[in-house]
Amino acid sequence: MNIPYTSTARPDTGLYNAKLGIWLFLASEVMLFGALFSTYILLRVNAVSWPHGYEILNVPLATLNTVVLISSSVTMVMAWASLMMKKFDKYKMYMGLTILLALVFLVVKYFEYSAKFEHHLYPSTNTFLAIYFTVTALHGLHIIGGVIVNAYLWGPGSKMWKTDPQRFTNRVEVAGLYWHFVDLVWIFLFPVLYLL
Amino acid sequence: MHDLLGLPIDASSHGHTIDEMIVIIHWLMLVLFVGWGGFFTYSLIRFRRAKSPKADYVGVKSHTSSYIEVAVALFEGVLLVGFAIPVWSNVWLSYPDENDALVVHVVAEQFAWNIHYPGKDGVFGRRDISLVTSDNPLGLDRDDPDAKDDITTINNMHIPVGKPILVYLTSKDVIHSFALPLLRVKQDAIPGQAIPIAFTATMTLDEIRDQLKKKYSLADGHLPENLSTLVASTDYNAGDGTPILAKGELLNEDAIAKLREAGISSIEASQDTPVEIACAQLCGLGHYRMRGTLVLNTPEQFEAWLEDEAAYLE
Amino acid sequence: MADETSKHNSQKQAEGVGVGTHAHVHHEEHHHEVSFIRKYVFSTDHKVIGIQYGITSLLFLFFGFTLMMVMRWQLAYPGEPIPWIGLLLGADRAPDGIMLPEFYNQLGAMHGTIMVFLGVVPLAVGAFGNYVMPLQIGAIDMAFPKLNMMSYWVYFMGGVTMLVSFFLPGGAANSGWTSYAPLAVIATTGQTVWLIGMIFLITSSLLGSVNFIVTIIQLRTHGLTFMRLPFFVWAQFVTSFLLLLAFPPLEAAGILQLMDRVAGTSFFMPSGLVVSGIALPYTGGGSPLLWQHLFWFLAHPEVYVLILPAMGIVAEIIANNTRKPLWGYKSMVYAAIFLGFMSFVVWAHHMFMTGMGTTISAFFQTTTMIISIPSIIILTAFFLSLWGGSIRFTTPMLFALAFLPMFGIGGLTGLPLGLAPPDIHLHDTYYVIGHFHYVVAPGTLMALFAGIYYWYPKVTGRMMNDMLGKLHFWGSFIFLNGVFMPMFIQGLAGVSRRLYDGGEQYAHAQSVLQWNEVMSVSAWLLGLAQIPFIINFFLSAKNGKKVGDNPWDATTLDMAATTSPPLAHGNFERVPEVHRPPYEYSVPGAERDFIPQHERTA
Amino acid sequence: MDTAHADDVKKTVRTYIFVFVALMGLTVITVAISYLHLSVTAAVTVALIVATVKASLVAMYFMHLVSERKAIYWTLALTAFFFILLMFLPIFTDQNSTRLFH
Numbered sequence A: 001m002n003i004p005y006t007s008t009a010r011p012d013t014g015l016y017n018a019k020l021g022i023w024l025f026l027a028s029e030v031m032l033f034g035a036l037f038s039t040y041i042l043l044r045v046n047a048v049s050w051p052h053g054y055e056i057l058n059v060p061l062a063t064l065n066t067v068v069l070i071s072s073s074v075t076m077v078m079a080w081a082s083l084m085m086k087k088f089d090k091y092k093m094y095m096g097l098t099i100l101l102a103l104v105f106l107v108v109k110y111f112e113y114s115a116k117f118e119h120h121l122y123p124s125t126n127t128f129l130a131i132y133f134t135v136t137a138l139h140g141l142h143i144i145g146g147v148i149v150n151a152y153l154w155g156p157g158s159k160m161w162k163t164d165p166q167r168f169t170n171r172v173e174v175a176g177l178y179w180h181f182v183d184l185v186w187i188f189l190f191p192v193l194y195l196l
Numbered sequence B: 001m002h003d004l005l006g007l008p009i010d011a012s013s014h015g016h017t018i019d020e021m022i023v024i025i026h027w028l029m030l031v032l033f034v035g036w037g038g039f040f041t042y043s044l045i046r047f048r049r050a051k052s053p054k055a056d057y058v059g060v061k062s063h064t065s066s067y068i069e070v071a072v073a074l075f076e077g078v079l080l081v082g083f084a085i086p087v088w089s090n091v092w093l094s095y096p097d098e099n100d101a102l103v104v105h106v107v108a109e110q111f112a113w114n115i116h117y118p119g120k121d122g123v124f125g126r127r128d129i130s131l132v133t134s135d136n137p138l139g140l141d142r143d144d145p146d147a148k149d150d151i152t153t154i155n156n157m158h159i160p161v162g163k164p165i166l167v168y169l170t171s172k173d174v175i176h177s178f179a180l181p182l183l184r185v186k187q188d189a190i191p192g193q194a195i196p197i198a199f200t201a202t203m204t205l206d207e208i209r210d211q212l213k214k215k216y217s218l219a220d221g222h223l224p225e226n227l228s229t230l231v232a233s234t235d236y237n238a239g240d241g242t243p244i245l246a247k248g249e250l251l252n253e254d255a256i257a258k259l260r261e262a263g264i265s266s267i268e269a270s271q272d273t274p275v276e277i278a279c280a281q282l283c284g285l286g287h288y289r290m291r292g293t294l295v296l297n298t299p300e301q302f303e304a305w306l307e308d309e310a311a312y313l314e
Numbered sequence C: 001m002a003d004e005t006s007k008h009n010s011q012k013q014a015e016g017v018g019v020g021t022h023a024h025v026h027h028e029e030h031h032h033e034v035s036f037i038r039k040y041v042f043s044t045d046h047k048v049i050g051i052q053y054g055i056t057s058l059l060f061l062f063f064g065f066t067l068m069m070v071m072r073w074q075l076a077y078p079g080e081p082i083p084w085i086g087l088l089l090g091a092d093r094a095p096d097g098i099m100l101p102e103f104y105n106q107l108g109a110m111h112g113t114i115m116v117f118l119g120v121v122p123l124a125v126g127a128f129g130n131y132v133m134p135l136q137i138g139a140i141d142m143a144f145p146k147l148n149m150m151s152y153w154v155y156f157m158g159g160v161t162m163l164v165s166f167f168l169p170g171g172a173a174n175s176g177w178t179s180y181a182p183l184a185v186i187a188t189t190g191q192t193v194w195l196i197g198m199i200f201l202i203t204s205s206l207l208g209s210v211n212f213i214v215t216i217i218q219l220r221t222h223g224l225t226f227m228r229l230p231f232f233v234w235a236q237f238v239t240s241f242l243l244l245l246a247f248p249p250l251e252a253a254g255i256l257q258l259m260d261r262v263a264g265t266s267f268f269m270p271s272g273l274v275v276s277g278i279a280l281p282y283t284g285g286g287s288p289l290l291w292q293h294l295f296w297f298l299a300h301p302e303v304y305v306l307i308l309p310a311m312g313i314v315a316e317i318i319a320n321n322t323r324k325p326l327w328g329y330k331s332m333v334y335a336a337i338f339l340g341f342m343s344f345v346v347w348a349h350h351m352f353m354t355g356m357g358t359t360i361s362a363f364f365q366t367t368t369m370i371i372s373i374p375s376i377i378i379l380t381a382f383f384l385s386l387w388g389g390s391i392r393f394t395t396p397m398l399f400a401l402a403f404l405p406m407f408g409i410g411g412l413t414g415l416p417l418g419l420a421p422p423d424i425h426l427h428d429t430y431y432v433i434g435h436f437h438y439v440v441a442p443g444t445l446m447a448l449f450a451g452i453y454y455w456y457p458k459v460t461g462r463m464m465n466d467m468l469g470k471l472h473f474w475g476s477f478i479f480l481n482g483v484f485m486p487m488f489i490q491g492l493a494g495v496s497r498r499l500y501d502g503g504e505q506y507a508h509a510q511s512v513l514q515w516n517e518v519m520s521v522s523a524w525l526l527g528l529a530q531i532p533f534i535i536n537f538f539l540s541a542k543n544g545k546k547v548g549d550n551p552w553d554a555t556t557l558d559m560a561a562t563t564s565p566p567l568a569h570g571n572f573e574r575v576p577e578v579h580r581p582p583y584e585y586s587v588p589g590a591e592r593d594f595i596p597q598h599e600r601t602a
Numbered sequence D: 001m002d003t004a005h006a007d008d009v010k011k012t013v014r015t016y017i018f019v020f021v022a023l024m025g026l027t028v029i030t031v032a033i034s035y036l037h038l039s040v041t042a043a044v045t046v047a048l049i050v051a052t053v054k055a056s057l058v059a060m061y062f063m064h065l066v067s068e069r070k071a072i073y074w075t076l077a078l079t080a081f082f083f084i085l086l087m088f089l090p091i092f093t094d095q096n097s098t099r100l101f102h
């Protein structure tokens, strides 16, 4: 027996299972990052002095990363759209691009981090850096998680396209929702940490 | 109800407001519990299978329960608006003018209460954590002119009765909680913050001891368990009038032997230090022994104590 | 299903999971053929996972209780060597068998953590929710079976992590289950492991709650509208939302505390801390109260996670044993939703004594009073359900009935705590300990026992022994009250909680000190009272009276529509369709006194 | 959107490109503004407004929230409520204390 509504939508809710699932998961993620954001506000408001992000952090690199991440969101959504149009080759290309862009993001992040460590700037140096490292590292972990999922859907997981194309398309859509959320978090982190 | 609940003596001017609330709520709780419990027991007996073989599909039709629920909600509303909120803001969070009050700093640490009085000049001396040593747990800068006359004690707080006390409470390390069960005072001591609390004591130590006095039998094998923490509640003299134990004096085996000799078979005594500073927040392995004592003096006794301490400083 | 083989299997399975708490069993199990592992260890069947959760959490519950029985020795007889096990504990815990204060604090923190996160929640949600909920909604499994399996194993790892922490230098976490900073930040390594364990447990809960919500929304069978769901399913539904949205802030807080501990950040560390005369190397600027807010933002909803499934279980059993529909089903559902919602806005009532201003305290006092109303509504509905019933005092019913006054006492004693001025006197005293144990132990635990007796025949195909059950009930009922009632007396006298010597040092505790021994003896007798249960639990699987698929003449799908127990994969011979509300007992004119939800003709 | 047809998808692809351009533009704007060194309040307001617009674009179009189902709106509304509550948390930590001993 198979579990119903893995590929088609349940008529009365209009949703297939995984879509509802991922949105619920994202809801919990909102609360996770919300708590960190709230921490940031509290610490900043109570701080005797607080550095401007741009005095310590590398804004051009971060801008580059913003562009990279937004682009990866577009390629991700294009990957899904390609599947909707039954163009598997295009899907492969866009998904590949998405993964590549994510890797670029991580490499840039790596350079940012090592530059900080070289200048002996650590999480323990001050509260600003503490929150910077914690939040960006957590966001980085989310990126890594996304890369793993996307790589699976690009490689071995894509076999499902032959057996159950609808379900595979759903999977890509769900991975996409997660990926856009990770992008969305960065859209807030970038100004809050770097520009203010 | 107050006694039924076993609330301790209340030795502060605001304590009764708290106790009254505790009593009122417990009445409410009792009424609800007995009411509901009565209905519960009655239902269980009346509708047991043997008595009521066939269940009624509909059951209760009346709306009484809704009215009761509304009534409970209203009662809670009254408690809230009529008591809890005003007591919190007007009584608990009302602070005396610093000029009318005795201002004391209390600094908690693992596992002791440091009490800091400003001394005659009424100004607190500078404290600096870099000066903290085992002799100077507060890090008081004795070179600061304001600090010259400051009086500090550990685990022993003296306050006068009848005068508002304004405590600024903080901690050096972890969170503690400054609790005076007999004065209905409790406030967490949080590092990095100085939190004001105000209260006025209404009973002196002697009066409290009088209220707490109990009879202890001196028959053989009947020594009070916590002998060394008890003080006599009246003067005890031998048959010939020679004093054995004066009021307020600590009991000891020697005195008890003498009392027995004099044919005194029971004695009235009370706790030596019934008014305590308890730590009500887990603060590490010594949390359980972070106990301070509070000495409630008449204003004259208190002034005398201050004089003594000042003299001792010089 | 031929029950001889399946029984044999479920037996094996029980052992596999039961002993599975010790890692070595798994290695042995690799020698068996793969199918066994897939079927009973890494199973994706919600029923097997439910049983795995059940047995693991019962063992943790028992372990958490054991910690407390040891602590209660020290509380009753401070400074005297612990008999029997004292010398086994080792010199860094109990030299000469006398417990050290450090060790007392470890036991306390771990008792709280284990009971809440490894005992009651996994039993109430992981076990009962997993096993019963899909059956009650007519689903063949959970929406995401693999996720379900992962959620169990992540929970399992969290549990092992917590257990391992006892063997670290410096022992397990010792800063209370609340882990308040800065104490927890400067504590021994056990705290780091505690945080890691918590992150596992939180992850497990999140996976579980997503799965539950999707399953309830998506996999309800035909005709099962929301207002036809058994109350138990509603309770699990609301609970899942609480877990989903309240846990992440604690996860964030856990990460921050981990950073404070291992990376030297100062999220919770203010400037200028001096510990034992030495200034700490923290830059400062953090806020200790931030931890408390984030902790209670989770932990208050969490306490309703502890109570809602219990209410769900009680609802099923009361309807079944009064042979009539629940009174006010709709109002109960709305009350449960409202309760869930409100539980997010009361958290700071745990923090009145941190120095709270007028406005904020007024806000939290008001929300706290408001949240008591839905509980009263639900309790009232239970009471009124009894009226006009034909009450059967079966073992599950006894436990379910006892839940009501016990939760009543626990809930009512929450009221003085919820008003800030009385809380000045009562905060952090044994009154609080009494309050919440009445809700979680004589309350929730009783309901969980009720659930075990009620669903056991569904799981194993055999009844539990009634005599032993009643013995278990009366023993537990009496001694639970013996442990927790005196706590109110001590609390009103002002005795602090978490005291290594039970308050021996304090003058104001002297007049109520004698209760310590009473409570401790009750706790040990309570332990003895569990023996009939443990015997019953294991022996009935083999020797219990065999039953058919609807042993209690119930109406809900879990009992009425499935294949005969133990259930095969897929649960139903034919997926049922629902035609009526959940509790159609004693319908006037019907020939039997119950009409199952899926039965076509009335 | 699983019911959408390939033609609709083609149309939405155009939307995606438009959104992409908008996001890039907004990124440039927000970085540029940061070089103006506005006062803290102004800077925070502008930065957060821009970020919110960008995030909404992502959520609305990439995550196709514009055409989503009720169950998801309800979930998100609930989450949004608790999220806002969480943002008030810093206010709740504001204690009735003085910073006497600094």
Ligand code: HEA
Binding pocket: B032, B033, B034, B036, B037, B038, B040, C178, C303, C304, C306, C307, C349, C350, C368, C369, C371, C372, C373, C375, C376, C379, C404, C405, C406, C407, C408, C409, C410, C411, C412, C414, C415, C417, C418, C419, C423, C426, C427, C428, C432, C435, C436, C439, C440, C444
């Ligand atoms: C399942 C767990 C659970 C539940 C349901 C509750 C329910 C409630 N709790 Fe409790 N609480 C805890 C678990 C729970 N609590 C824990 C674990 C702690 C301590 C944590 C720690 O510090 O370690 C705590 C602490 C705690 C505090 C902090 C105390 C302090 O530290 O100073 C407060 C303060 O407001 C409080 C209030 C309440 C209130 C108002 C309710 C209300 O929801 C209760 C509503 C219920 C009723 C009002 C009862 C209705 C019933 C009847 C009217 C019928 C009765 C009659 C018969 C049956 C005959 N609780």
Ligand code: HEA
Binding pocket: C055, C058, C059, C061, C062, C065, C068, C072, C108, C109, C111, C112, C113, C115, C116, C120, C175, C176, C177, C178, C306, C433, C437, C440, C441, C442, C445, C480, C483, C497, C498, C499, C500, C523, C526, C530, C533, C534, C537
């Ligand atoms: C769900 C939560 C829960 C539960 C159920 C319990 C149950 C019990 N608790 Fe617990 N307790 C807490 C949560 C809980 N506690 C918390 C959070 C704290 C605060 C910690 C802190 O200060 O940080 C605390 C603190 C606490 C204290 C205060 C310690 C102190 O302040 O120093 C005490 C003191 O007596 C105590 C006692 C007990 C007792 C006697 C039980 C008994 O009711 C236990 C009964 C248990 C059983 C009856 C187990 C039955 C199980 C079986 C029989 C299994 C059988 C197995 C198989 C069949 C496989 N607890």
Ligand code: CUA
Binding pocket: B109, B111, B175, B176, B177, B279, B280, B281, B282, B283, B284, B286, B287, B288, B290
């Ligand atoms: Cu200091 Cu407890």
Ligand SMILES: [Cu+2]
Binding pocket: C299, C300, C303, C346, C347, C349, C350
């Ligand atoms: Cu609470």
